[in-house]
Amino acid sequence: WRVDNTLTDVxxxxxxxxxxxxxxxxxxxxxxxxxxxLKAHHALLHAMALDKNYIDVTDDxxxxxAVDFYQKHGPLKNRARALYYLGKxxxxxKEYDKAILEYSKAEKIAEKCDSLYLGMIKSAQADTYxxxxxxxxxxxxxxxxxxxxxRIGEDQYIRPIMLSLGIAKHxxxxxxxxx
Numbered sequence: 016w017r018v019d020n021t022l023t024d025v026x027x028x029x030x031x032x033x034x035x036x037x038x039x040x041x042x043x044x045x046x047x048x049x050x051x052x053l054k055a056h057h058a059l060l061h062a063m064a065l066d067k068n069y070i071d072v073t074d075d076x077x078x079x080x081a082v083d084f085y086q087k088h089g090p091l092k093n094r095a096r097a098l099y100y101l102g103k104x105x106x107x108x109k110e111y112d113k114a115i116l117e118y119s120k121a122e123k124i125a126e127k128c129d130s131l132y133l134g135m136i137k138s139a140q141a142d143t144y145x146x147x148x149x150x151x152x153x154x155x156x157x158x159x160x161x162x163x164x165x166r167i168g169e170d171q172y173i174r175p176i177m178l179s180l181g182i183a184k185h186x187x188x189x190x191x192x193x194x
Contacts (some may be wrong), residue, residue: 018047022056029060033067040064048124059093062100075104092132095124099136106139111147115140134163134172139178150186157183 021043029036040061058080063162065072080116081097102117118140125133141156159181164172184193 018053019056022053022060024063025060026030029063029067033035033064036060036122037064037068051084052088055081055089055093055097059085059097059100061135062103063096066100066103071107072100072104075101075108075158076177078104091124091127092129095129095136096132099132099139102136102139106143106146109146111143114143118143130163130167131169133169134160134169134176137163138172138176140178141183145182145186148186150183154180154183154187 021039025036025039027052040057043057045057048057058077061121062072062078062081063076078097078101081093085094085097098117100119102121105111105114105117120135122133122136124141125136137156137160140161141153144150144156146152157176160176161173161180164170164176181193184190
């Protein structure tokens, strides 16, 4: 099955080459996504590719397709990731309560199966708490994300979270630590 193979192939390089992944995903004829599983897999990868290409998606419909399917089927990792991207769409809509709710659901699942996304979820939570002026949770989530990324050796995520941690410390009036 060609589309299934294409989606599986995209999954192997989406993190390193999200621009290429987005081109391939956009080129897929949607009429070939004939099953709910294919639609959900495509939707999840599409949400990932858009995010990795710094395209802020305010429409929750892409992630919702994946969430609806992975709530009942498929690996837990995909469920956590779908919830994360649904939360991101709410964040970009400035619906921070909804974003935190989806991130919290994703966090509970990612704790069991996906350390990378757990770190990304904690980082997203910190950003959301920053927007809602909850500096205590912002700081806690920033610390958690930093520890997760250090533990799993994901160095490319450490510098951005260091910035978030500095901002969180500044917001808590911990000025010398923020520097």
